[in-house]
Amino acid sequence: MNKPRHQAIVVILVLALILAWLVLDQRGGPNPIRDGLSYALAPMQFALTRAMRPVATVTGYLGRLSQLERDNATLRGENATLRNQITLLQEAAIENARLREQLRFQSSVPSYQLLSAEVIGRDPNNLIEYLIIDRGADDGLRRGMPVLAAEGLIGRIGSANAASATVMLITDSSSSVSAIIQRSRATGVVQGYAGLELRMRYIPQGETVEPGDVVLSSGLGGNFPRRLVIGYVASVEAQDVAMFQEARVTPAVQVSDLETVMVLLNFAPLELDAEEASS
Amino acid sequence: MQATWVSRLRIFGVNPDLVLMLVIGWVLVRGLREGLLVALVGGLVMECLTGAPLGATTAALVLAAWLTSLAEANVFRTAWYLPYAAIVLATLVYYGTLMFFLRMAGQLLPWITVLGRVILPCVTINLVLMPAIYLACRWLHRRMGPEPVEW
Numbered sequence: 493m494n495k496p497r498h499q500a501i502v503v504i505l506v507l508a509l510i511l512a513w514l515v516l517d518q519r520g521g522p523n524p525i526r527d528g529l530s531y532a533l534a535p536m537q538f539a540l541t542r543a544m545r546p547v548a549t550v551t552g553y554l555g556r557l558s559q560l561e562r563d564n565a566t567l568r569g570e571n572a573t574l575r576n577q578i579t580l581l582q583e584a585a586i587e588n589a590r591l592r593e594q595l596r597f598q599s600s601v602p603s604y605q606l607l608s609a610e611v612i613g614r615d616p617n618n619l620i621e622y623l624i625i626d627r628g629a630d631d632g633l634r635r636g637m638p639v640l641a642a643e644g645l646i647g648r649i650g651s652a653n654a655a656s657a658t659v660m661l662i663t664d665s666s667s668s669v670s671a672i673i674q675r676s677r678a679t680g681v682v683q684g685y686a687g688l689e690l691r692m693r694y695i696p697q698g699e700t701v702e703p704g705d706v707v708l709s710s711g712l713g714g715n716f717p718r719r720l721v722i723g724y725v726a727s728v729e730a731q732d733v734a735m736f737q738e739a740r741v742t743p744a745v746q747v748s749d750l751e752t753v754m755v756l757l758n759f760a761p762l763e764l765d766a767e768e769a770s771s
Numbered sequence: 772m773q774a775t776w777v778s779r780l781r782i783f784g785v786n787p788d789l790v791l792m793l794v795i796g797w798v799l800v801r802g803l804r805e806g807l808l809v810a811l812v813g814g815l816v817m818e819c820l821t822g823a824p825l826g827a828t829t830a831a832l833v834l835a836a837w838l839t840s841l842a843e844a845n846v847f848r849t850a851w852y853l854p855y856a857a858i859v860l861a862t863l864v865y866y867g868t869l870m871f872f873l874r875m876a877g878q879l880l881p882w883i884t885v886l887g888r889v890i891l892p893c894v895t896i897n898l899v900l901m902p903a904i905y906l907a908c909r910w911l912h913r914r915m916g917p918e919p920v921e922w
Contacts, residue, residue, distance in 0.1 A: 615821050618785045618889050619869055619880070622822035650822050658822055666878045686885045688784075748781065 590752055593642040597754070604717075605758040606640070607631060611750050612656065621664035621687040623647070625753060628655045636715065636761035640754045644721030644744030645669070645709060649755065657755075661747055662722065663687050670712035671722055676700045679710055682722050682741060690723055690741035697737060701728050707741050714762030783892035787900050788862065790817060794836050795861045796901070796908035799854060803840035810836045827872035834868050835861040854905040858897045866890045 509525065516523045553560070591608070598606055609631075613624035623646075627633055633652040639659045640646060647667065650660040660667055663684040671682040671692055678699035680692045695701055705725040711718030723741040730737040790813040798806030814829025821828055839857045866889070870880055 613820060614786075615823075616786075616790065616817050617821050617823050617828060617869065618788070618893055619866065619873060619885065620822045624820060658820075660822055664822065665873070665880050666876070686880050686889065688884070688888055 587752075594752070594754055597640075597642040603758075604756055606754040607633075607757050609657075609753050609755055611753060615658075619665075619687060621647075621661040621667075621684060621747075622650060623659040623661065623747070623750070623753070625657050625659055625755075626655070627755065628653045628657050630654050632757055633657050633755055634760075638716050638720070638756040638759055638761075640720065640756060641745045641750060641752075642754075644723070645716065646745050646747065646750070646753055648716070648761070659753065661687075663690060663743060663747065669716055669722060670710045671707050672710040673699070673701055673725070674706040674708050675702075676705070679712070680736075680739075682707060689726075690743055692725070692739040692741050693736065695737040695739060697730070697735065699737065701725055701737060701739050703727055707739075716761075717756065717759050782896050785889055785892045785896065787896045788865065788893060789904075790814075791832060791835060791861060791865050792858060792897055792901055792904040793908070794832050795839050795857050796854070796904045798836050798839050799843060799857060799905065800908045800912040803837065806836045806840065807833060823869060824872050824876040827869055827876075830872065831865045831868035835864045838864050854901050855898060858901040859894055862894045862897050863890070866893065 513523065513525045516525060594606070594608060598604065607627060609625040609627040611623050612626045615622035615624075625639075629652040633649055635649050635651060637649045638645065639648055645662060647659045647661040647664070650658040661684070662669055662682065665684045665686050667684040669682045670679070672679050673692075673695075676699055678695050678701055680695040682690050682692045685691045692701075692707060703725050707722045707725060709716040709718060709720040709722055721744045723743045726740040726742045728737060728739045794806055794810045794813060797809045810832040811829060814832045817828045817832075818825060839861050842857065842860055843853065866885075870882070870885065873880055
């Protein structure tokens with residue numbers, strides 16, 4: 493068979509096949525030609541599709557590269573904003589918890605007029621226990637005003653500038669607070685011990701003081717209000733030959749963690765009233 | 772920095788004495804005259820932030836600077852141990868002076884307890900951090916030009 497004749501047979505066969513396909517399609521019934529072709533082509537289609545998928549992905553990426561870069565920049569910006577917002581929200585939650593604690597304390601002592609202040613620094617000397625707060629004389633602060641946290645007494649205002657003030661902590665060695673043991677009503681004076689801890693001195697012999705006892709301010713002397721928690725007795729040193737007992741006291745407030753404090757505005761220390769009257 | 776950032780950096784219950792280290796570093800690289808100036812300025816700034824008796828911090832810094840310069844005069848400047856020896860001496864002088872002023876102001880400090888729980892930890896921390904401060908001072912010194920001649 494020569495080549496043109498061969499080609500003509502192929503063309504006629506293809507045309508016949510197409511004609512048969514059309515006729516079968518027109519009849520609306522099953523189409524064995526289509527089914528046979530589909531059956532034969534399906535594996536090839538599957539293999540080709542699998543093979544072409546990475547290529548299609550790469551070409552898709554290349555086509556969308558500039559768009560992706562823009563999206564990336566936008567998403568990075570949004571990510572930074574959201575991270576910032578999360579940090580702010582976490583800070584707000586912490587502050588909220590602190591303020592709730594202060595509010596609970598305030599509602600437990602409604603007669604106290606309290607002013608909240610942020611701790612903005614600490615004394616640069618290791619021998620001195622002072623805090624620096626962001627409220628000052630412009631906010632009504634005066635020297636000697638008691639400074640509290642929700643857990644108890646922290647100290648008192650050492651000096652007040654216009655916009656800031658220093659707080660002398662009860663752990664400072666120059667601090668002393670008249671105190672009373674809640675359980676036994678034994679009195680004494682709580683003094684700072686080199687900024688390291690508290691010591692309750694001048695507890696009369698015969699009074700019972702035990703570890704764990706709550707130490708409160710007694711109000712004697714008029715420099716602090718009564719019934720503020722100072723701390724808890726850690727140990728007692730009593731000697732038969734000594735006139736008084738002495739107790740080591742753990743402060744109720746961990747000053748190293750403090751971020752906000754409360755200043756008691758409606759309490760005027762007696763010694764300051766006397767100083768002001770004389771001046 | 773000393774009252775805010777450094778005060779948060781509590782090691783062994785105490786803070787590093789950044790201003791003191793800076794003063795001593797400056798005395799070692801630039802001499803007593805400039806060291807005293809740094810001590811005066813640093814001391815006056817610290818006076819605004821401290822509850823210590825007025826003038827105590829400045830006096831302690833100035834005394835520490837002066838005694839360090841005296842000690843330095845007897846040691847070769849290139850001796851590797853000079854910054855270490857200087858900061859140990861200066862820290863002891865600084866806290867000794869502060870305690871003297873506090874005692875004068877009527878504060879009863881338990882000397883032995885303070886020595887063991889405040890001063891010795893401070894000496895240790897300052898000793899560890901001093902090389903970094905000293906190198907920073909030397910770097911600044913090289914950038915600032917020649918040292919003034921002292922007669």
